[in-house]
Amino acid sequence: MTRKAFLELNRVAKGFGGKQVLTDLSFAVHRGEIVGFIGPNGSGKTTTIRLLNGVIDPDAGEISVGGYDPRLDGEAVRRMSGVLTESAGLYSNLTGRQNLRFFADLYGVDDLSRCDELLAEFGLAEAADSRVGTYSTGMKKRLGLAKALLHRPDVLFLDEPTNGLDPEGIRMVLGYIRQLNERDGTTVMICSHLLQQLEQVCHRYLFLQGGRVVEQGTLAELEARYFPTLTLEVETDLVLSDGQYCGIPAKQVGTGRIAFTLPSRDDVPHLLRRLTQEAAVYHAVPVRFDLETLYFKIREGAAHEQKNRAGHRP
Amino acid sequence: MNRRTVLAIARKDIQATTANLQVWLPMLIVPLLLGIGVPVAMVLAFRFGAASISPEDAQVMLDWVDRLPVVELGTVWPTLNEMSQKLIYLSANYMLAPFFLIIPLMTASVISADSFAGEKERGTLETLLFAPVDMRSLFVGKVMASFVPAVAVSLVTFFLCGLTVNLAAWPLFHRVIFPQLNWLPLMLLVIPGVSLLAILINVFVSARVATFQAAYQISGVVVLPVLLLVVGQVTGVLVLNGWVAILVGLMVAVIDFMLLGKVMRHLNRNQLFESQVR
Numbered sequence: 001m002t003r004k005a006f007l008e009l010n011r012v013a014k015g016f017g018g019k020q021v022l023t024d025l026s027f028a029v030h031r032g033e034i035v036g037f038i039g040p041n042g043s044g045k046t047t048t049i050r051l052l053n054g055v056i057d058p059d060a061g062e063i064s065v066g067g068y069d070p071r072l073d074g075e076a077v078r079r080m081s082g083v084l085t086e087s088a089g090l091y092s093n094l095t096g097r098q099n100l101r102f103f104a105d106l107y108g109v110d111d112l113s114r115c116d117e118l119l120a121e122f123g124l125a126e127a128a129d130s131r132v133g134t135y136s137t138g139m140k141k142r143l144g145l146a147k148a149l150l151h152r153p154d155v156l157f158l159d160e161p162t163n164g165l166d167p168e169g170i171r172m173v174l175g176y177i178r179q180l181n182e183r184d185g186t187t188v189m190i191c192s193h194l195l196q197q198l199e200q201v202c203h204r205y206l207f208l209q210g211g212r213v214v215e216q217g218t219l220a221e222l223e224a225r226y227f228p229t230l231t232l233e234v235e236t237d238l239v240l241s242d243g244q245y246c247g248i249p250a251k252q253v254g255t256g257r258i259a260f261t262l263p264s265r266d267d268v269p270h271l272l273r274r275l276t277q278e279a280a281v282y283h284a285v286p287v288r289f290d291l292e293t294l295y296f297k298i299r300e301g302a303a304h305e306q307k308n309r310a311g312h313r314p
Numbered sequence: 315m316n317r318r319t320v321l322a323i324a325r326k327d328i329q330a331t332t333a334n335l336q337v338w339l340p341m342l343i344v345p346l347l348l349g350i351g352v353p354v355a356m357v358l359a360f361r362f363g364a365a366s367i368s369p370e371d372a373q374v375m376l377d378w379v380d381r382l383p384v385v386e387l388g389t390v391w392p393t394l395n396e397m398s399q400k401l402i403y404l405s406a407n408y409m410l411a412p413f414f415l416i417i418p419l420m421t422a423s424v425i426s427a428d429s430f431a432g433e434k435e436r437g438t439l440e441t442l443l444f445a446p447v448d449m450r451s452l453f454v455g456k457v458m459a460s461f462v463p464a465v466a467v468s469l470v471t472f473f474l475c476g477l478t479v480n481l482a483a484w485p486l487f488h489r490v491i492f493p494q495l496n497w498l499p500l501m502l503l504v505i506p507g508v509s510l511l512a513i514l515i516n517v518f519v520s521a522r523v524a525t526f527q528a529a530y531q532i533s534g535v536v537v538l539p540v541l542l543l544v545v546g547q548v549t550g551v552l553v554l555n556g557w558v559a560i561l562v563g564l565m566v567a568v569i570d571f572m573l574l575g576k577v578m579r580h581l582n583r584n585q586l587f588e589s590q591v592r
Contacts (some may be wrong), residue, residue, distance in 0.1 A: 003543030016588070055443050055587045074583070078446040091326065093333040098326075105322030106445040131333070147441075 005064075006031040006155065006187050013211075014047055023211035025061070034181050034188040036198040038295060039208030045085065045191040048208075049157045051187075066154060079107070082153035082300030086160045087142030092133035096143050098126055099132055107151035118146035123172065137164035145173060149180070154157045155187040156180070162197055165247075174201050187256065195207060197290040205291070207298050215240040216255055223289050226297045230262045231287040232271065238279035259287070301314060316451045323447075323455025328463060331425055341421050342468065348592055349471035350478050356409075357402050357482040364398035379404065401484055406479050406492040411500060412542075417471055418509040421537055422464035426516035427529040428458040434590045435526055443591070449581035455515050457510070464509045472501055493545040496556040503563025512541055512572045518577055521586060 005028035012025040016229045021044045029035050037045050050056045051063055054070030054077050065069055070077045090099050100115040109115075119128045132140060132151040143165060148156060158177070178201050180186045192198050198205070199219065207215040217225065235257050244250055249261040250269060260271060268286070274283055331337050365371075379391070380399075394400045426591075433439040442452070479492050493501075515537050520529040 050587070053444055055440075055582050055583060075448065081444075083441075083444040085437075085440050085444070087436045087437045087440075089437055091330060091332050092436065094326065098329065102322055102326045102578060103445065105318050106442075106447050108318070108446070109326050 005029060006033075006066055007189070008062075008064045009048070009051075010062045012051065012057050012058045012063060014044075014051060014056070017258075021211055022051075022058075024206075025212050027206055027213045027216065029189060031187055032181065032185045033204060034177065034190065034202050036194065036196070036202035036205040036291075037189055037191045037208060038193075038205055038291075040299070043131050043208045044211050045208060046159055049083065049159060049189070049191070053078055053083060054158065079151070080154040081157060082148035082151065082155070083146045083157045084161055085146045086163070088140045090132050090140060090143055091145065093131060095129050095131055096135070096139075098127040099143065100147060103147050104150055109150050114150060118149060119145060119175070121148050138166055138169040141165055142169065142173065145176070152184065152188065153236060156189070158188065158192075159188045159194055161190060162192065162194055170197060177201050195295055199291045207295070207302075209299065209302045210306060214305075215298045219291065219294075222294050222298075225300075226294055227289050228263075229267055230268070232260045232262060233266060233285050233287055234258050234260065234275065234281060235283035236271075236275065236281045238275065256282075315454060316448065316502070319451040320455040320458065321445050323452060324458035324462065327425070327429065327456065327459030330460075331428075331463070337424065337428075341424055341463075344418045344420055345467055345471040349417055349475045351404065352413065353410055353475050354478045354482050357479055358407050360398050360401040360405065361483065363487060364396070364401060367397075367401075372401065375404065376400060391563050392438070396486070402483050402486065403491055406483070407494050407496065410475070411497075414468060414472060414500065415508065415542060418464040418468040418505050419512050419541060421467045422509045422513045423439065423459045423530070423533045423538055425463060426460035426513045427520055427533045428526050429460065429517050430521040430527045430586070430590065431523055431529040432520075440587075440591045443583060449583050449586075450578055453577065453581055454518065457513050458518070460513045461506075461510055462536065464507050464513070468505050468509075472497075496559070499556055499563055500561035504559050504566065505510055507563050507566035507570055508541060511566055512537055514570065514573050514577060522589070538549075 007027075007029040007123060009028075010026050012022055013020070014022040020121060021042075025044070025048065027065060036046070041043055047056070051058050052065055052070060054074030057071050064075045066080055068076045076213075091102070094102065096119060097115060100118065101112070102110060103109075116125070116128075119125050122145065124139060124143055124146070127135065127139060130145065130272055135143065145158070145161060148158075156177075161177070162173055163196065165173060174197060177188055177190075181201075182187055188201075190202065205216060206213050206217050215222065215225075233253065238258060239244070240250055240252055240258060245258075245260065248267075251259050251261075253259045258310065262268060262271065272281065331341075356455050391400075392402065394403055430439065433442060474491075476493055480490050483491055512533070514532045516529065519532050520526075521536075523532065
């Protein structure tokens with residue numbers, strides 16, 4: 001890669017009280033990317049965000065954020081980063097507006113109309129003068145996101161940003177993240193379990209397991225890696241005889257629906273041409289693998305690998 | 315250190331305190347009771363009930379005057395003819411000092427015990443430490459958030475105490491009898507100094523223990539009594555002498571500065587984060 005990475009971790013390790021959370025974490029995120037950070041509970045996602053912001057120090061390895069080492073220049077890193085923690089971490093006995101004003105002071109935001117602008121943008125204008133303690137989970141999350149965006153950060157760390165949101169809230173938040181990224185080029189790192197939602201916004205994914213990144217790539221790259229064949233589902237009146245059609249493995253998946261397994265995309269036109277000559281074809285779609293299918297496939301693989309490594313240990 | 319950050323943190327903490335009735339109500343009731351209720355009751359009791367005090371008991375109190383430095387009462391004492399006048403003048407000027415030591419210490423303890431432990435319990439410490447806030451500003455803001463209300467409550471209570479005591483005693487004296495000059499060093503030197511000392515210890519404890527409750531227990535059971543005992547004894551609160559109060563006030567100020575310097579040098583974000591955020 002020729003571009004210089006905006007976030008970079010190199011062989012980072014971190015443990016707490018004898019328990020190793022990150023063992024050998026290395027990855028890079030480029031400026032303007034939206035990256036999904038995926039992994040089971042306790043895999044070290046939150047710890048990674050803390051390390052990147054310099055609020056805890058790594059036991060080993062190097063970290064760089066926008067050219068700064070969070071260990072030495074934590075203040076510089078925190079000035080350009082916005083964080084939404086899982087609990088949103090707002091003051092429940094202050095109002096929404098008071099919360100934003102307070103954080104505007106901490107982040108050195110001089111334009112106080114920015115608070116009102118964000119309150120309106122996240123649909124909190126009406127609740128701005130109610131105490132945050134009376135907010136719903138979704139409202140707290142949105143206010144937390146507004147807080148993270150106050151100082152127009154270069155990089156945004158979102159820990160479970162859509163947890164507890166209703167469908168409208170999810171759409172609003174995801175839409176805003178996408179818009180922010182397109183308009184301002186904000187780099188975004190999202191930790192989430194809600195894979196379907198990540199698919200709507202992320203350019204690339206990092207899979208974390210056992211304290212390291214076990215897999216990464218775009219959805220297309222991962223798909224090609226884990227599902228080398230292509231499945232084409234066709235609505236047709238063709239009658240299958242023995243689980244194949246002209247040497248192509250095929251399977252009846254419903255009345256009048258057959259799934260063909262092809263070695264690659266390039267074989268699709270060929271198959272369709274032959275098929276239309278012999279039978280009626282109403283509809284044909286390639287079956288796409290979603291992130292969730294990939295997630296389990298990757299976890300399976302990583303678990304295998306771990307078991308193998310453990311087995312080889314003398 | 316960043317002035318805007320310091321003020322923002324102090325303001326936020328004070329807002330949070332005043333927003334919670336259960337926190338500020340006791341902080342208001344105790345000063346009203348100790349600083350106004352008790353003194354006024356005392357004055358009225360002596361004003362209307364001096365006759366019913368047995369001569370021996372009254373003499374015990376008046377004998378005690380002999381132990382005061384001569385200068386203190388020199389010019390005033392001979393002008394007081396009635397027993398009730400003497401008792402009121404003595405009690406108002408020389409017996410209320412302990413109350414005015416308790417008031418700022420209590421106020422300061424309630425707020426300062428909450429400072430870091432409270433943030434941690436409510437899950438806001440993490441957000442706070444993710445912000446570009448230097449630790450010195452954070453600490454100074456936290457100290458101010460306790461110091462300003464503690465001193466303000468003391469001074470306001472003191473003013474109201476003076477007002478009500480003089481009103482209650484007016485028919486007997488027809489002039490202002492309280493406070494005398496001996497109160498100045500106590501109010502302006504000892505009380506701010508001792509409050510700051512209690513706050514520094516409490517904030518430090520609060521940054522290290524797990525919960526507000528633990529911090530409050532430690533401050534209530536260990537810090538407060540020790541401070542009250544030591545400072546109370548040394549200033550000789552019963553024989554409130556101006557010069558002793560000045561001396562104690564200066565000593566406390568020196569301890570404050572040393573402690574503040576030490577704490578400021580040892581503040582560490584990562585240590586605070588790792589020990590306090592789950």
